[in-house]
Amino acid sequence: MVTTRGMENPDPIQMIRELQAQLEEQARTIATLQQELQQKKTNDVERSKEKQHDRETSEDSQNHNPPPPPRSPNFLSFTDAIMQAPMPNRPPPQVEKFDGTTNPEHHLRNFIDSMAFYTQSDPAKCRAFSLSLRGEALEWYYTLPPNSVDSFRTLTNMFKKQYSTNRYEEVTAAELVNLRQGKDETLRAFMHRYNHVTRRIKGASPEFIISSLPNCLTAGFVSEILYVELPNMLEELQQKMAKFIKMED
Structure with a gap:
């Protein structure tokens, strides 16, 4: 009689090897699928970023006006x-x-x-x-x-x-020499007349304008001070007279 025990009872070691081979194959398949899914996800994210960038660029080009070139500092009146x-x-x-x-x-x-x-x-x-x-x-x-x-x-x-x-007609130096402060004329009013005449004298030197003033003023405190301390420059003379005018006012 022929026995079938060997056929009905396969080698357990062989079965374990085959099962391990199947599990390893499944693991490789799963790993491959995971890599493909991860790559697909990465590609989708990159494409999404590119589309978002393209939309933002398009919106900027349509809606965003570039700032005008900087204007030069212009604190005065020039163009x-x-x-x-x-x-x-x-x-x-x-x-x-x-x-x-x-x-x-x-x-x-x-x-x-x-x-x-x-x-x-x-x-x-x-x-x-x-x-x-x-x-x-x-x-x-x-x-x-x-x-x-x-x-x-x-x-x-x-x-x-x-x-x-x-712009006025010029006069001679004699007009300045003969100019006199009026009896009731304020120092402010006289200096206005005096300066107006000096501007009309062609070529009048600062020295002539300064030295002529004491003789044109009414005798008194101001003329005496000028005789003693006659300024050297027109600007100094105007400053000194401004102080006298302030005192008189």
């Missing part, structure tokens, strides 16, 4: 063209300063002649002009509206219009 123009690499020439009391035409001629040896640049002349002003004239210059000066011609026209009343 950008004047402010951005190159300047000479050396300081401008020294010019006698205009204070608003003398003839503007004379000052402009003096300024232009001096600048002719420095530069022919229109913007440079515009920006150097303030250096030839002082006192009330400089204060006027600082009140010019922003962007109102686009050329030196524009600036000179403004200047001449502002001081048009300073």
Whole structure:
């Protein structure tokens, strides 16, 4: 009789090996699937980021206006063209300063002649002009509206219009020598007349203007002080007279 025990009862070791092989195959399959899923997830995230970036870029290009170029600092009255123009690499020439009391035409001629040896640049002349002003004239210059000066011609026209009343007929030095303070005339009123006459005398030196004043004043405290302590400069004289006027007021 033939036995079938060997066929009905397979080798358990073999079965374990086959089961282990199947488990290993399944593990490899699962690992492969996990890698594919992870790669797919990574690709989906990258594509999502790219789409978001494209949308943001598109929205920026449609809705976002780029900021305008920065404007040059313009604290005075010049246009950008004047402010951005190159300047000479050396300081401008020294010019006698205009204070608003003398003839503007004379000052402009003096300024232009001096600048002719420095530069022919229109913007440079515009920006150097303030250096030839002082006192009330400089204060006027600082009140010019922003962007109102686009050329030196524009600036000179403004200047001449502002001081048009300073253009007058010249007189001789004798008129100043013969000028006298009135009996009841205040020192303020007389100095206004005195300065007006001095501006009309062509070529009057500062020394002549200073030395003539004591003789023109009514005899008294002010004239005596000036005889003793006569100023050396016109600016010093004006300052001293301003103090006397304040005392009288």
